[in-house]
Amino acid sequence: AHVVCDPCINCTDTACVAVCPVDCFRVGPNFLVIDPDECIDCAVCVPECPEEAIFHEDDVPEGQEEFIALNAELSKKWPSITRQRPRPADADKWHGVPNKRQYLKT
Numbered sequence: 001a002h003v004v005c006d007p008c009i010n011c012t013d014t015a016c017v018a019v020c021p022v023d024c025f026r027v028g029p030n031f032l033v034i035d036p037d038e039c040i041d042c043a044v045c046v047p048e049c050p051e052e053a054i055f056h057e058d059d060v061p062e063g064q065e066e067f068i069a070l071n072a073e074l075s076k077k078w079p080s081i082t083r084q085r086p087r088p089a090d091a092d093k094w095h096g097v098p099n100k101r102q103y104l105k106t
């Protein structure tokens with residue numbers, strides 16, 4: 001499956017959700033995740049993300065491995081999101097900020 005990683009936190013652009021053919025994105029307070037049981041690994045969401053936050057589970061960057069389990073866990077409790085929405089007002093402020101895991105709201 002594909003995995004949403006650290007760069008999405010506090011950005012949640014949602015361009016990804018508009019292109020997913022199987023609607024497997026879920027949304028929380030300040031992060032998106034992919035349900036690994038529904039993702040078909042088509043990879044069309046990858047280039048849509050302006051934060052470059054989405055990776056195949058085999059290519060998750062070093063230090064972000066915990067996001068594989070976080071996507072699996074949080075996708076079971078968060079609601080589906082299938083339509084793009086406006087970026088948060090402060091999303092640009094968080095663009096490129098490393099190690100945002102500490103800000104993740106679950």
Ligand code: SF4
Nearest residue numbers: 020039040042043045
């Ligand atoms: Fe959806 Fe394809 Fe991205 Fe998986 S890889 S989340 S199926 S768009």
